[in-house]
Amino acid sequence: MITIGYRDSSIPFSYLDDNQKPIGFAIDICSKIVEAVQKELKLDKLKVELNPVTSSTRIPLLANGTIDLECGSTTNNPDRLKQVWFTNTHFLTATRFVSKKSSKLSSIDDLKGKSVASTSGTTNIKQLTEANAARNLGINIIPAKEHAESFLMVETDRAVGAVLDDILLASFVAGSKTPDAYVISTDAFSKPEPYGIMLRKDDIEFKKVADAATAALYQSGEGQKMYDKWFMQKIPPKGLNLNTPIGPELKHEFAKPSDSPDPDSYKAM
Template identity: 50%
Template sequence: MPKRVAKLFSDISRRGRRAEAAAFLLAALLSGTSLAQATEDTLATIANTRTITIGYREDAPPFSYRLSDGKVIGYSIDLCRRIAESVRQHLKLDKLEVVLVPSTAATRFVLVKSGKVDLECTTTTNTAERREQVAFSYPHFITATRFVSRKSDGLTSIKSLSGHSVVSTTGTINVEQLNALNRRENLNISVLLARQHADAFSMVEKGRASAFVMDGILLAALVASSEDPAAFAISEDTFGPPEPYGILMRKDDSAFKEVVNDALREVFVSGEIKEIYGKWFMSPIPPDDRNLNLPISPTLQAAFESPHEYLD
């Protein structure tokens, strides 16, 4: 990359990586460097800015969430901070600033593709369709789509949702699964959309929706942190097979992806993952010290012991 384009790219990155985008594009075109080439090299950008940006979710405990004091914590966040340290060492930087950028189910892919975040560290399911847009790290969790409802409503199966109002979070694969099954089985479900997981669960709590369809682990966390966990039931029925979560990165940046996966492999194979996992799934967690008591499943343990890309 010509020096004048590299300098301009660095300056733009310090302002949020997308400010003055028109000037950046013009400089790239004048230099003969394509926009795709100029934005692909994540490691070079991080080295120039001495900054790595991490996308986080405000309401996805225990993976990624924000406390009332503004602190961002979670299982996925811990893994991404570990990756950030590996990136720092790989680039031989004395210091690397970690900048946290809020993300939602609806904005996460745009944030990654546009370069506003280098790593999106929340609860994104790896699917073939999504891999057309972004790249995924090795899986760091495996879950399936279920529903939560009030026990008093007696909704014990997916078919029992027939004729009811059911909510899910916009921009998620769970909505797609719910809509597909609703059409296929002619269940006549009224599908409602919520912007945040907490909003959707609140609709069930207040009786505005009969059930909330989401990843089972996220439902378990919401139930555990509710005022009356015993009032809710999570379905045994699933809307599809178990699928893995991965950390999002920009597509077609193999060098950065290799550093990310190498960092995760070290965490997984060394056994460090047991401590990180235990902290978030087998111990009391903020803000109310609830314990999910969810041991590592055999499927997830196998993924940790032999890390590899999920390409199904």
């Protein structure tokens, strides 16, 4: 048996459809890893269990063996590598904020003295906290349990902004009642950072299989097709289209797969 950790609102990576079934780009990648494990172990069938995780529970549940793979929108960074491992990078994103256009906020400094939401246990809330202290902004940071809650706080005017990965912000804006009412900052809290599928630290054999499966997927044309399915076409359940073409950095990463946590290593050649 293999247990997959999934997210309920990380569109289009890992989220629930109308039947409460986890779907998404990261879920599809994990299916390829599961296939490879089944082949490696020469099993006729490999039972897959699905277990929900949040930003705060994903690392503890992986560390204590509740889940074997975390298929979501998790940034690979040196801090996390002390506790877990990642397979090859499948996306690059930067931390930005979303706000209502009517608020007329464009830069991070514009958030001075205001209430801003971000999800607990994420690199986003960490970067927001660091920027707040470093720039002496006096922001009132409101921690949310899940990404959808962070965005809801902006929708309902409990916060002027929500700080998350830009691609997640784009998905919430696209899915909102009034997409034209929102703007995502060009000002970023971070360089583009890599997402990876998380697995247990020190499980060398498992990582070898996961790395080989993801590298084969990205280097074949199938990786690009899978990307387009989730980022360039209408996706269930609401028929959203994120219209986010693959960038040159990620294209280069797919050609030469890497599990590096260093944002500077993902330069487009």
